[in-house]
Amino acid sequence: MEINNFNDLLEFARRESEPQRLLLVFIGTTLPENASTEQIAAFHAGKGGELEPVMYVDKDPHEILSFEALSAESADYGPPWSLVFTSSVSWRDGHAPISEETEASLQHMIECIRAGLFEGMLPFDRDGEPVRLVSVSTT
Numbered sequence: 001m002e003i004n005n006f007n008d009l010l011e012f013a014r015r016e017s018e019p020q021r022l023l024l025v026f027i028g029t030t031l032p033e034n035a036s037t038e039q040i041a042a043f044h045a046g047k048g049g050e051l052e053p054v055m056y057v058d059k060d061p062h063e064i065l066s067f068e069a070l071s072a073e074s075a076d077y078g079p080p081w082s083l084v085f086t087s088s089v090s091w092r093d094g095h096a097p098i099s100e101e102t103e104a105s106l107q108h109m110i111e112c113i114r115a116g117l118f119e120g121m122l123p124f125d126r127d128g129e130p131v132r133l134v135s136v137s138t139t
Helices: 006-015 037-044 067-077 099-115
Strands: 020-030 050-059 083-090 122-125
Touching (some): 006 083, 020 099, 050 099, 083 099
Antiparallel strands (some): 020 050, 083 122
16 A cells, blocks of 8 residues: 555554554754754745654554544644654554553654654654655764
């Protein structure tokens, strides 16, 4: 199945043979500490900036009606965000992952996002459309 938007991801996760927990890390953007004039202009034009996790959650895909519902729920519980990174953990042998497993997986996602390592995660924008990110080192 091809994933063209967040709702496709939901459908795919719901059809998996082993139940899934979706891991969601909501991201805001900030300016780098020593931002150049060009970086500041790009940031204010809605391009560029550093990714900063602002909230995270794990959910059963059946708990999320649609991307629109997730977006509305996130507005009720957290700060504004620009992207949501997604991943998942599967049940094993009919057993749900324990909360420590999902928490560790979410923390790992956050560390990877901060390091610019996006492998194994699917980012989506505020419209539920997939985003292709390019990591650019500033060092």
